[in-house]
Amino acid sequence: MLICLRLFQVENAIEIAGNPTSDQNLKAQAFEFLSQLRSNPAGRQACLSIFTRTTPKASEVVRVVSLDVINHAIQSQELDDQTLSWMKDSLMEYVRRTYGPNKQEEADQPALQNKLTQTLTYLFISCYKQGWESFLDDFLALAGLQNNSFTEDGVVLYLRILGSIHDEIADVLVTRSSTETKRNTELKDLVRARDAQKIATSWQRILAQWQDGPVVFLTLKTIGKWVSWIDISLVVNQDTLNLLFALAGRTESNDKARICAIDTFTEIVAKKMKKPDKLSMIAFLNLGELVSQLIASPALNDLRTTSNYDTDLAESVARLVNNVLLDIVSVLDDTVTAEPTVLAQAEQLLQTFLPLTLRFFSDEYDEICATVIPSIADLLHCLRLLAPLPPAYSQILPPILNAIIQKLRYDETSSWGNEDEQTDEAEFQELRKRLQVLLKTSAAVDQNLYIETMSNVVGNTFQRMDQQGGQIDWRDLDLALHVMYLFGELTVVNGGLYAKSQPSSVAAERLIVMMSKMVESGK
Numbered sequence: 061m062l063i064c065l066r067l068f069q070v071e072n073a074i075e076i077a078g079n080p081t082s083d084q085n086l087k088a089q090a091f092e093f094l095s096q097l098r099s100n101p102a103g104r105q106a107c108l109s110i111f112t113r114t115t116p117k118a119s120e121v122v123r124v125v126s127l128d129v130i131n132h133a134i135q136s137q138e139l140d141d142q143t144l145s146w147m148k149d150s151l152m153e154y155v156r157r158t159y160g161p162n163k164q165e166e167a168d169q170p171a172l173q174n175k176l177t178q179t180l181t182y183l184f185i186s187c188y189k190q191g192w193e194s195f196l197d198d199f200l201a202l203a204g205l206q207n208n209s210f211t212e213d214g215v216v217l218y219l220r221i222l223g224s225i226h227d228e229i230a231d232v233l234v235t236r237s238s239t240e241t242k243r244n245t246e247l248k249d250l251v252r253a254r255d256a257q258k259i260a261t262s263w264q265r266i267l268a269q270w271q272d273g274p275v276v277f278l279t280l281k282t283i284g285k286w287v288s289w290i291d292i293s294l295v296v297n298q299d300t301l302n303l304l305f306a307l308a309g310r311t312e313s314n315d316k317a318r319i320c321a322i323d324t325f326t327e328i329v330a331k332k333m334k335k336p337d338k339l340s341m342i343a344f345l346n347l348g349e350l351v352s353q354l355i356a357s358p359a360l361n362d363l364r365t366t367s368n369y370d371t372d373l374a375e376s377v378a379r380l381v382n383n384v385l386l387d388i389v390s391v392l393d394d395t396v397t398a399e400p401t402v403l404a405q406a407e408q409l410l411q412t413f414l415p416l417t418l419r420f421f422s423d424e425y426d427e428i429c430a431t432v433i434p435s436i437a438d439l440l441h442c443l444r445l446l447a448p449l450p451p452a453y454s455q456i457l458p459p460i461l462n463a464i465i466q467k468l469r470y471d472e473t474s475s476w477g478n479e480d481e482q483t484d485e486a487e488f489q490e491l492r493k494r495l496q497v498l499l500k501t502s503a504a505v506d507q508n509l510y511i512e513t514m515s516n517v518v519g520n521t522f523q524r525m526d527q528q529g530g531q532i533d534w535r536d537l538d539l540a541l542h543v544m545y546l547f548g549e550l551t552v553v554n555g556g557l558y559a560k561s562q563p564s565s566v567a568a569e570r571l572i573v574m575m576s577k578m579v580e581s582g583k
Contacts, residue, residue: 066106070097071118074125097129101143104133108147112154114165120172127175134182144187151180152198159214160202167213173220181224188247196255205262210269219266219278222259225251226285248289259286260294267303272317276307280320284327292331296341308350313359313368319376325350326380335391336402339409342384348412351381355419364424371425378420378431385413385435393442407452414439414456418463424471426491433494436460440501447505461502461513464495469539492542499546514547515570522577544574 076082076090097103107126110118118126130147133139139147155176158165168176188195199221200206203214227234229244236244251259266279287295294300307321325347333341354360354377359370391398391406398406420432440460446453470488503510521540525532548571 066102067110067113069093070103070106070110070126071122074122075119078121078125094125094129098132104130104143108150112150114157120169123172124175127172127179131175131179131182134179134186137186139186141191144183144191148183148187148192151176151183155180155217156202159211159217161204161209161211161214163211163213167217173217177217177220177224180221181228184221184225185228185243185247189250193254196251196259200258200262203262205265208265208269210266212275215266215275216278218262219275219282222282223278223285226282226289230285230289232288252290256290256294260290260300264299264303267300267307271307276317277320280304280307280317280324284324287324287328288331292328292333292341295328296345301345305350309353311357311359313363313370314372319373322354322373322376322380326376326383329380329383329387335387335394336399338387339391339402339405342387342409343405347380347384348409348416351377351413351416355416369425371428374420374423374425374428375431378423378428381413381417381420382432382435384409385417385432386438388413389435389438389442393438393445395446410439410456414459418459422463422466424473426487429467430491430494433498437498437501440498440505443505444501449506457502457506457509458513461499461509464498464502465513465517465539465543467495468492468542470535472535474535496546500549511547511570514543515574517543518547518574519577522574522580526580541578544571544578547571547574 073090073093076086077094079087082090097107107129111123111126111130117123134144134147157163158167167173183192184195192198197206199214199218202211203218204210205215205218229247263279263283266275270276270279283295283300304321304324307317308325310318312318325345328345329338329342329347331338354373359373360377363369388406388409391402392410395403417432417435421429421436423429439456443449443453443457449457474484474488499510518540521532521536525537
């Protein structure tokens, strides 16, 4: 009777605290009661009983708060081994009943699954080293991944747990104390030694069983996370790659699984490795061929100028290309210490990936263009350090410079003075600022090429305008005027227009010609 009363009190307090219409005095008392539960062993026991009870099942908010109390208890590191073992056994009994091969209950809703996953992850952190060494084996068995008797709910929970474990012990974006960092390092070493091979095999089995849906998405996202800290050979092997390439090479429109597979390749490329090893991996994966096939696919080629253009796919492929080019450039930057064979491989890969990068840089959608700007910027910076450019690099800058200039032009969907497009206009002007930085770097690489290219853009525009009696697309005219403005900045850097009544530089001389053509075009 006493435990029933306790459970009733806990549930009642949670319901009152979570109800916005509750009396404020009662709500304050409820919060005070729940606060005391966190440090009360009997309260933790009550909360675990409430969560795992199936008849009658408590409301979702009560179960979430109950797990929150348990999470706090585990994270506080105040629980002894016996209590942790009791929690483990109670939760695993519930999990088998709800997610296992012989499940008796409906799986929890996603929000509650997330909370349960968090609780199990905290138990993993506390007990995997000693006390629950079979943690991952237990969930592999629960999902049927050891004997291919799959249970989808069990597989989903297993994948959620893997993702949560990564977030807690391996996410480099999270700031942690030195104690936590040391603990996490030990846990990662243990996982690599005990279970990494089994986990990688489970991914293969899942992707061989499912071709679409949440299971595939979760698997690919999990691989993308874990590849950053497990042995690369566990992912970059023929069995796994065959499955990933099959997903990435699908041709259906708006295929989320395909995008997830491409994102997984992006994460593989992002793995920290020695530069020669990274280049060898990129070459082994033959990603240039994969990207070329994707660019030629109907979703990115035939539909490119239509409203059905798959922008999500384009942005995903652009991220992959950007990451690859960044790695290639990092080798080219290191010309002093890099081995000649490594440099030669980087130069060869550059010939493959620069045209692919420029395809996305020149995309009509500015978000897709912006995705590859970091790698273009790094490449231009590298070329600047190499200037004057060696013959092997002489053909690299012209297509980049031409692509930058074309991206400065308003696209065909833009309308002059349309107030409804103010947001798009602001975003385009922000893009122009980023492009201007690229132009300045291009000028520093090869000023003569910069002057010649910019002069031709302006001169040809005003010549066409003159030939067509002033009839010209306003976008072309705006581009010419904007290029003149940017070109003028180079002239200022070089000392202004005139020195002793003569043009101060070649740039100044060209700018004077541009302005004359502009004035004459108005006749």
